[in-house]
Amino acid sequence: MTWPAERAVVAAGAGALLVAVAGGPVLSGWRVRRRADALLDAGDPPRTGRADRWPATRGSPVLPGWLRRSATAVAAGLGAAAFLGGPGGLVAGGLLAVGLHRWMPRARSPAERRAALEEERLVRQLPLTAELLAACLGSAASPAAAVAAVGASVDAPMGPRLLTTAAELALGSPPEVCWHRLGEAYPPLAPLARCLVRTSLSGAPAAAALTGLAGGRRAEAVRTAHARVRRAGVLATAPLGLCFLPAFVLVGVAPVVMGLTSRFSHAM
Numbered sequence: 551m552t553w554p555a556e557r558a559v560v561a562a563g564a565g566a567l568l569v570a571v572a573g574g575p576v577l578s579g580w581r582v583r584r585r586a587d588a589l590l591d592a593g594d595p596p597r598t599g600r601a602d603r604w605p606a607t608r609g610s611p612v613l614p615g616w617l618r619r620s621a622t623a624v625a626a627g628l629g630a631a632a633f634l635g636g637p638g639g640l641v642a643g644g645l646l647a648v649g650l651h652r653w654m655p656r657a658r659s660p661a662e663r664r665a666a667l668e669e670e671r672l673v674r675q676l677p678l679t680a681e682l683l684a685a686c687l688g689s690a691a692s693p694a695a696a697v698a699a700v701g702a703s704v705d706a707p708m709g710p711r712l713l714t715t716a717a718e719l720a721l722g723s724p725p726e727v728c729w730h731r732l733g734e735a736y737p738p739l740a741p742l743a744r745c746l747v748r749t750s751l752s753g754a755p756a757a758a759a760l761t762g763l764a765g766g767r768r769a770e771a772v773r774t775a776h777a778r779v780r781r782a783g784v785l786a787t788a789p790l791g792l793c794f795l796p797a798f799v800l801v802g803v804a805p806v807v808m809g810l811t812s813r814f815s816h817a818m
Contacts, residue, residue, distance in 0.1 A: 623651035672738040684760035694719035
């Protein structure tokens with residue numbers, strides 16, 4: 551087997567290793583995200599006899615995050631070194647492996663993924679919750695009754711949190727302490743907690759403040775969505791710059807330049 555053939559075999563093996571290492575966890579992560587969405591829709595995850603683990607992750611052949619990053623970086627480095635060949639290929643492969651291992655995102659644990667999903671769901675539910683609280687408090691309902699009514703009508707994860715706060719209020723806890731504890735325990739609810747603490751201390755009606763909070767949060771969500779759309783438009787031009795423009799230069803410009811150069815050399 552000649553050296554180019556050996557390089558091709560090594561590069562193919564490195565590519566297969568890269569696909570095997572990176573493809574399996576992607577599918578498994580997709581299953582975990584689907585299971586997480588189902589758990590959030592149903593409320594708190596069911597408890598098991600051994601540990602509070604997700605059923606989708608038990609027995610799952612997912613490699614540890616550090617091992618997956620290392621294997622992916624090594625496979626990419628070996629593939630680059632085998633494809634380029636020589637000392638320069640070894641140097642380029644080593645630099646590629648080190649760069650990939652350093653800059654690849656760290657795989658999050660199931661608990662971190664579930665916490666991120668809960669925070670995102672709480673942020674989406676905050677405007678509606680603020681409006682419902684404003685309606686209940688504006689109808690002369692007590693804080694405990696208003697929070698309990700809203701907690702019973704809002705889905706998880708917002709509903710159970712509000713029901714816990716309503717139980718504390720019904721037991722006689724100061725409203726300021728309850729709202730402050732809610733904001734500290736769940737950072738996405740900190741704006742709601744601060745708004746309720748201010749209105750409770752000042753004695754001002756909470757309906758107007760809560761309505762303003764809901765409008766501000768919806769406007770912020772719209773601005774964030776527009777920013778993501780603009781960013782997606784900018785990123786969509788990356789294939790044009792990386793693929794189509796070099797292809798146009800190689801197919802359309804390079805032959806013309808080579809032809810002119812050859813004619814000029816023959817004329818000389």
